[in-house]
Amino acid sequence: MDNLIELRGVTKVYQVGAEEVHALNGIDLDLTSNEYLAIMGPSGSGKSTLMNLIGCLDTPTSGSYRFKDQEVKDLSDDELARIRNKEIGFVFQTFNLLPRADASHNVELPLIYAGVSRAERRTKVDAALKAVGLEDRTRHRPSELSGGQRQRAAIARALVNEPSVILADEPTGNLDSKTGEEIMQAMEKIHRAGNAIVLVTHEEYIAKHARRIIRLRDGLIEADELV
Amino acid sequence: MQLSENFRIAVSTLGVHKVRSLLTVLGTVIGVMSVVTIVSIIEGMNEYVSERLVAEGSNTFYVDKFGMITDYEEYLEALKREDFTPEDARAVERLSPSVLAAGAVSETQKTVRYRAKSVSGVNVQGVDEKYRFVESGEAVGVESGREISREDVLRRKAICVIGQDVKDKLFTGVDPIGKEIRAGRHRFRIVGVGERKGSLLGMSQDSYVTVPISAFRKAYGTRNPVYLVVKARDQASYDLAQDETRAVLRARRKVPFSEPDDFSIMGAETFMELYRSFTSTAYLVTVGIAAISLIVGGIVIMNIMLVSVTERTREIGIRKAIGARRGEIMVQFLIESLILSGTGGLIGVLLGVAIALFVSGVSPLPAAIRAWAILMGLAVACGVGTFFGIYPAARAAKLDPIVALRYE
Structure with missing residues (x-):
């Protein structure tokens, strides 16, 4: 199986004022196209930085990050946007839905940026909302949805462009445990359907849903284990 | 997108x-x-x-002794020039084949009174017998009474023709013909009432009193400039009419060959x-x-x-x-x-x-x-x-x- 994601000696250094912050200190990581990986670690361990790098929101300071055999460092801003649009589906802790757009428009956005025709967009949006059980909430705005419904709308948005990998950053962090469990079931379903998932969490019981867990400490992988 | x-x-x-x-x-x-x-x-x-200006009045142009004055020296110089007279108008008519008619006019603003009533800011015009014809064409004449005649001008008669506004304001229910009005401190007997002209850009064209130019200059002095108003036969002869008028007036005013005009001609195009x-x-x-x-x-x-x-x-x-x-x-x-x-x-x-x-x-x-x-x-x-x-x-x-x- 070819690697979807391949990190070799990746470091990331931030300049905060006069101080250099070493967020990642040499990460080697491979991910195949049907894996379910959880990234764990205390705050400040570099989880979010690693997530941003994998999500092509950021580029490494040194080392190599290959996404589908493409060196991310060589890509322009717009090419990174293209990868985020077509290959990656983001699920955030704070949902990050557009507050003034209804559920179906929020789900439609990645398709709009992908240049998909209106008719095709409609079918895909409807299918994605149905997949997360929100088919009767399409015209509701985020403020009219419960937390779990909002996160399911966000998952539908992440799925709608049929990405290679779903990146979920603390997807249950703002939800009660019952709703959180529902969301994790939805993630499980997505994984079974053949998607790779990278999950960032600091909750052990959430991480247990994954097949593989890596533990970060001080910008290094401390442990890499299969569940 | x-x-x-x-x-x-x-x-x-x-x-x-x-x-x-x-x-x-x-x-x-x-x-x-x-x-x-x-x-x-x-x-x-x-x-x-x-x-x-162009469509209706383009056949008409004005001649005066001042023209475009830009400083006081020039004004003093121009003041010394000879005034135009009705005889200049007659000469232009007689000697310029392209000219249909010419009139002389001088004007001032006065308060006009009849008994207890008065109208202020009336345009009092001293005119010769041709002026009203040249100015307004044949369309506008007198509603009642008569126009000012050559005889009136020659004899310096204290008579006048009044406009509709003056009639309306001073003579409600009274026939104005034969009545005497005062324009400033001078008395004129009404011999005619002009037809209504209407207004131009909001200004009434009917607030006037016309008197013979000779009587006007006697009453109000000779400081008010006299204009000649000249009407060409048609649009085609307009330029020619100006040239002929210039030649006639230079000859009458004895302007030497080498000197510039001591008067100026302004047509509709000048105003435009x-x-x-x-x-x-x-x-x-x-x-x-x-x-x-x-x-x-x-x-x-x-x-x-x-x-x-x-x-x-x-x-x-x-x-x-x-x-x-x-x-x-x-x-x-x-x-x-x-x-x-x-x-x-x-x-x-x-x-x-x-x-x-x-x-x-x-x-x-x-x-x-x-x-x-x-x-x-x-x-x-x-x-x-x-x-x-x-x-x-x-x-x-x-x-x-x-x-x-x-x-x-």
């Missing part, structure tokens, strides 16, 4: 802040409004004036030129005012767009995270400021047209709404929106998605 999508987003975003959007475009509204209003009114006046130089100044002033308010309006738009970009940092972050490219964010915000200023332009055009129509409805100023003025107003407004939208849009496009997503 389709443009229609951008329009949809922009309209819905602006709709959320209706009052703010409206205040933002106020400068643009005022700029476009003033352009459309003033252009409409000036164009209306142009149309009106050129119709009246004067008028045009006035309106072009008005145009410049308008453009200046509009430019200032459009620039200020543009800066306001830029300011509000910067606020909007900051407020929507998170939205921009979300859009970038799910795949919006820089150009797409840029276009989104540019379209937003374009719609903002375009709407301002549209409101400005509507208000401008409304004001122009209102002004021409309640005042004598005519208005001509020009498509080019409307299109120009809209185009400039959109241009302002685009130009002043570039900086905020570029700022939005340049935002780092990670920072933007973390923005609270």
